[in-house]
Amino acid sequence: MVQLVVSQGCKLLEKLNMIMIRNYSTVIDRSAQMAASWRGGRIVVAVLALLPGLLGQALPSGAEKDDPGSQTKHERLLDIYTHEMEGYTIYRDASRAEKAVLRPKPVYLWSNPLRAGGQDGAVFVWTCRGRAEVVGTAFSFPSKGPRGLVHELHSLATTVLDVTRKGAAESGAQTWAPRAPGISLAAIPRAPAPAQSPAQRLVQMRALTREFSGTTQDQEKRTWDLRLLPQPLYRYESSDPDVLDGGVFAFVSSAGTDPEAILIVEARKAPGTAAPAWQYGLARYTDMKLRMRHQNEEVFSAPLLLGSPDFRESYRIFHDREIPAVENEKTPPGC
Secondary structure, three states: OHHHHHHHHHHHHHHHHHHHHHHOOOOOOOHHHHHOOEEOOEEOOHHHHHHHHHHHHHOOHHHOOOOHHHHHHHHHHHHHHHHHHHOEEEEOOOOOOOEEEEOOOOOEEEEEOOOOOOEEEEEEEEEEOOEEEEEEEEEEEOOOOOEEEEEEEEEOOOOOOEEEEOOHHHHOOOOOOOOOOOOOOEEOOOOOOOOOOHHHHHHHHHHHHOOEEEEEEOOOOOEEEEEEOOOOOEEEOOOOOOEEEEEEEEEEEOOOOOEEEEEEEEEEOOOOOOOOEEEEEEEEOOOOEEEEEEOOEEEEEEOOOOOOOOOOOOEEEEEEEEEOOOOOOOOOOOO
């Protein structure tokens, strides 16, 4: 009987994974955590109860038929998160000649059951000529009752963005106006020349990202090793003649599946060169102390933030407002 239950449980996980692969660009591999729930040849029943939390928000709505209340909750939250990100108008620079366009759907959904009574959020990107110029997240907490709504944004641009938030000037709401480029690009040491085909370049990108590692540390000096998500949050082939290919990758911690660091890998021409070469850029996506390494050599660090960053910084995170509970009744997106 145990073997039969195990077989059925594995088949269920395989089906859920296939559903996520068909419906989302990013799939979180939780197999290691599932395996850790086996003890002495017996099934730990808690695994089944914790399955939705382990998978976070990555399940498509059609896979939640047994819990319509949860399905409705996730849909309502996603409406709110999307509405929040739609409030930003972003241009590549002050000339406003090129607009960065918000992708209509989030590139990644995440959950963090260990912080603030349970957090969940959605990650979005704004692009210009195909390249990702901004990454932004809306998330909320706790998991039940009235929720705090938070905005988190980081410029990935090599230019100084021009950003406005709808209604902020009139209402006095918090906003974001970075005063410097968001990311610095550098050559990846000993990287091969970019391959000819997009499929081969993706293989190269994934191999190059595995050369990076990192840690975060909170105010109590607790340290977490970061884990690279195997698939890019966003993959792009830019129409910019200097950018051949690229991807936005993310690192998460064991505390949850929310991104803590962003890694850009691009095949692009360096100034004064004719052929593209692999370059990288790193960005914090956490208020904790962050250290990133390439092949065991530290290449990026960011200090612990004890308050909300200045609205003129390239990284911005702030508590926007409280929103009503979403469990039982309709919460309008602009609440």
